[in-house]
Amino acid sequence: xxxxxxxxxxxxxxxxxxxxxxxxxxxxxxxxxxxxxxxxxxxxxxxxxxxxxxxxxxxxxxxxxxxxxxxxxxxxxxxxxxxxxxxxxxxxxxxxxxxxxxxxxxxxxxxxxxxxxxxxxxxxxxxxxxxxxxxxxxxxxxxxxxxxxxxxxxxxxxxxxxxxxxxxxxxxxxxxxxxxxxxxxxxxxxxxxxxxxxxxxxxxxxxxxxxxxxxxxxxxxxxxxxxxxxxxxxxxxxxxxxxxxxxxxxxxxxxxxxxxxxxxxxxxxxxxxxxxxxxxxxxxxxxxxxxxxxxxxxxxxxxxxxxxxxxxxxxxxxxxx
Numbered sequence: 001x002x003x004x005x006x007x008x009x010x011x012x013x014x015x016x017x018x019x020x021x022x023x024x025x026x027x028x029x030x031x032x033x034x035x036x037x038x039x040x041x042x043x044x045x046x047x048x049x050x051x052x053x054x055x056x057x058x059x060x061x062x063x064x065x066x067x068x069x070x071x072x073x074x075x076x077x078x079x080x081x082x083x084x085x086x087x088x089x090x091x092x093x094x095x096x097x098x099x100x101x102x103x104x105x106x107x108x109x110x111x112x113x114x115x116x117x118x119x120x121x122x123x124x125x126x127x128x129x130x131x132x133x134x135x136x137x138x139x140x141x142x143x144x145x146x147x148x149x150x151x152x153x154x155x156x157x158x159x160x161x162x163x164x165x166x167x168x169x170x171x172x173x174x175x176x177x178x179x180x181x182x183x184x185x186x187x188x189x190x191x192x193x194x195x196x197x198x199x200x201x202x203x204x205x206x207x208x209x210x211x212x213x214x215x216x217x218x219x220x221x222x223x224x225x226x227x228x229x230x231x232x233x234x235x236x237x238x239x240x241x242x243x244x245x246x247x248x249x250x251x252x253x254x255x256x257x258x259x260x261x262x263x264x265x266x267x268x269x270x271x272x273x274x275x276x277x278x279x280x281x282x283x284x285x286x287x288x289x290x291x292x293x294x295x296x297x298x299x300x301x302x303x304x305x306x307x308x309x310x311x312x313x314x315x316x317x318x319x320x321x
Contacts (some may be wrong), residue, residue, distance in 0.1 A: 074190065075139045075163075092181055092217055092285050093246060095125035100262055101241060102179070105213045105289055108132060110176035113207060115164045115200075116183025118143050127156045135175070137162040165199040173209040180204075181217040184228075188220070197228050205234045205292065214290040221286060226271035229290055236290040238271070239264040244281035264289075 095102070106112060108130040114123050117136035126134060136159045138144055144161040151157045162169060164183060187196040204214050214236070218225060222240065229238055242265055268274060 075141075092219070093243065095122045095129070097243060097246065098122075098217065098287075099129065101215065101287055101289070102126070103129075104262075105215060105291075106131075106177040106179075111135070111174070113137065113170075113175040113178045115178060115180050115204070116186065117147065117159070119146060120181070122179075122181065123157055124151070124154070127154060132156055134158070135160065137164065137167070139163050164203060165196055167203045167207060170207055172206055173212075174207050176209055176212050178204050178208060178212070178214045179217075180215065184216060184225075185218050185220060188224075194228075201228060201231075201234065205236070208292045210292055210294045212292045214288075214292070216286075216288040216290065218286050218288070219283075222267065222272045225286065225288060226267075229288060230271045234290070235293045237293055238291075239289040240267060241265065241287040241289065242279060242284045243287060245283050245285060248281045248283075250280065 109132055112126070112131060112134045114134055114136045117123060117138050118140070123134045123136055134157050136144075136147065136157060138159075138161065141161050144159050147159045151159070160169070165187075184197060184200060187193060187200055190196060208214060216225070216229070226238070229236065241262070265277070266274065
């Protein structure tokens with residue numbers, strides 16, 4: 001009995017905090033209505049006591065991809081890591097592999113924000129390729145201090161210590177492009193993942209100019225990422241590309257340079273991969289190109305938001321149970 005009481009209390013507290021967040025919204029007070037379906041779903045769980053439904057909703061909001069025991073969302077973890085590993089490291093892909101996508105979506109004159117830059121050399125490679133202004137931010141003071149010293153004579157690159165969940169240092173519509181190589185993934189492996197992801201993406205949307213691009217390079221497939229990206233409040237037009245991991249080759253094939261597909265992958269109405277779609281490399285990386293649509297475009301003309309719709313349906317079913 002005590003176990004069940006404790007479990008119900010934990011569920012209640014988790015739902016209370018999530019309910020508070022979605023009713024307020026991540027810095028979008030004028031668009032509170034876009035979060036009301038989430039609030040309705042959580043309220044239905046609270047007042048019906050149907051906690052089995054909570055697990056389904058929670059799964060919809062969490063990253064079901066495997067995360068190890070490290071807390072990638074914690075600044076102390078990254079400070080410690082960068083002290084121990086001072087050499088540069090690029091997550092997932094090097095710029096040479098991503099260049100076709102970057103050059104296609106981001107002009108060299110764009111003002112670019114690199115979130116979660118760490119000690120990667122991608123920004124350096126982009127500057128060598130002609131990019132004129134890249135602002136790099138990271139939660140780790142150790143990494144930022146290290147990179148400031150390394151690139152103090154490179155005026156095209158600036159480094160600032162900052163939490164991507166609160167980038168209020170920058171005014172609205174400050175950037176033409178935001179590039180994220182593993183930062184959202186890190187938050188999805190940390191505590192309070194759904195809230196942290198929404199806070200970060202809300203900030204990214206706020207900082208993008210109309211027509212600007214958020215480029216997300218991630219291990220997360222559409223089932224794990226589209227519920228967070230494809231939300232009406234962001235008003236993003238999303239294209240998906242898939243790129244094999246570095247060094248991938250088909251079993252039995254001679255070594256060759258596997259080239260990524262430069263055509264967007266057709267998605268279903270719910271923003272998922274077609275059932276018959278097969279990836280050559282099961283551990284491929286996903287590139288989401290999220291273009292901010294002009295605010296004057298009616299939100300009603302956008303594609304369906306799977307997260308909001310699923311939660312709205314879930315809240316209705318909760319009321320019937």
